[in-house]
Amino acid sequence: MTALLPAAFEALVPFADRWVIDGSIARAARRGDADPADRAAFFTAAAPLLDAALAHLDRYPIDTLPQAEQRLMDMMLTLAHVSLTEEILGDQEPAHARQRQSMRITRSPAGA
């Protein structure tokens, strides 16, 4: 049984089933659709680990990340989206989520 996430990031395991997301479009959509309390809890848990997570992941070749590392990568990429709600928008999020739907992501280096 391999670990869901790398050892130092076990605190994020309870969030993995909702916040490990493949693809920029799906990540942006989850940010808007998520339960606000769950989104805030994910941000509170993950944001302090961002630097450590990227430092850990930078030790691996990006295109052949082990499975646990790939999940952590996808989680941090989702955090990029979620942080904009939690850090910047605050109570503007519900109206903003509707407006964002009109901005359709079509390509990203990480895979749209």
Added chain:
Amino acid sequence: MHGERPGFQGMSDDSLAWLGTAPIPAAPYHDPAWFELEREAVFRRSWLQVGHICELPDSGSFIRREIEALNVSLLIVRGRDGEIRAFHNVCTHRGTQLVEEESGRRGTFSCPYHRWSFGTDGALLAAPDFERFFIDKADCALPRVALDICGGLIFVHLGTPDKGLRDDLGPYATMLDGFPAAQATTFSEYVYEIDANWKLTYDNFQENYHLRFIHPRSGAPAVGEDNPFGYPVKMGFHGPHRTQTIWTNPDPAPKPVQAQSFGRAARFAMADGTAGPHSRDYLALFPNFFILGSPAQPFSHTVWPIDARRSRGVIRLYWQGEDDCASRRYAREYAMASARDIHAEDRDVIEAGQRGLNSGALKHIHFQAQEALCRHLFNAVDERVQAWRAERTGTTPVARAEAIA
């Protein structure tokens, strides 16, 4: 402490007065008859930005681009000889569109209807039972469209260009060469449709007067105590094109994740050498293209008219090199998501402006001195529309759009 720092000094209103101060006719922002004139006077007579060379990495790489303002579908191909060419996406037999895919790679382009087959240089290579036609293959090449490249960006001209692209861009050609997009090998992209005139849409992105009202949180770094409306540090003009140097708050107080994310992007920019002298410069190339020189958010934005009251925006962030590590991948995702957040906030209010104008209640709209880039766009469009009308009717160009308003 602000005491030691010189305060914001932008462009004086007087220095922009040469652009005029009169009210602007409202009709060009909603009237279908005016838009019909713009199709030929503006879009047939300008270099149009349609793509980037990184989309065509190999021999046979192609992209299809739709230019609704001119009812044109373009097929842009890198040939076996390495040259990038643009053609109308039409089989010369009976006009069938050759390519449906938005992009791809092919050695030949075969018409689905009767299998006429064209090379990457546009030549007709083969056609079944061709002996029964009354024409030579040499006369059946795909119709060519003028194409030129500057700063890695592909431009086409659907009419007869009176100037080459670099000549038309003047000093901005050299600036484009120094923008991060010139070295780009990949990009992020998002698109939007909007129920608004292309100029009304475009103008939103070349005035800062709205920032504090429409982007009170996402745009906080763009305004500040010294410059509450975030007006540009500088503006410049060359022919129908224009530029501004963007002001940023020297005390932006970023949030923790925001600071980490943009900090990473800035470190990559320094390491890659993309943090050039143009990192705060923004070019608005006539008629419908913007590009920013910032290495952290190197975005471009094209506003394509669909009709008088509908447009499509294409926003790209151009990146140099593939993602080579997790930090770079993360920084690019954050840059795209944060730029998209700001653009998302503009769309509703632009559409509200269009609905107001569509009522016909206003005969004029108004630009203040620091909305000079908007006034400059109107002046450039108006000049071209009046010149085109005069050519058509054999009369002298009329001074302003009121002539038909």
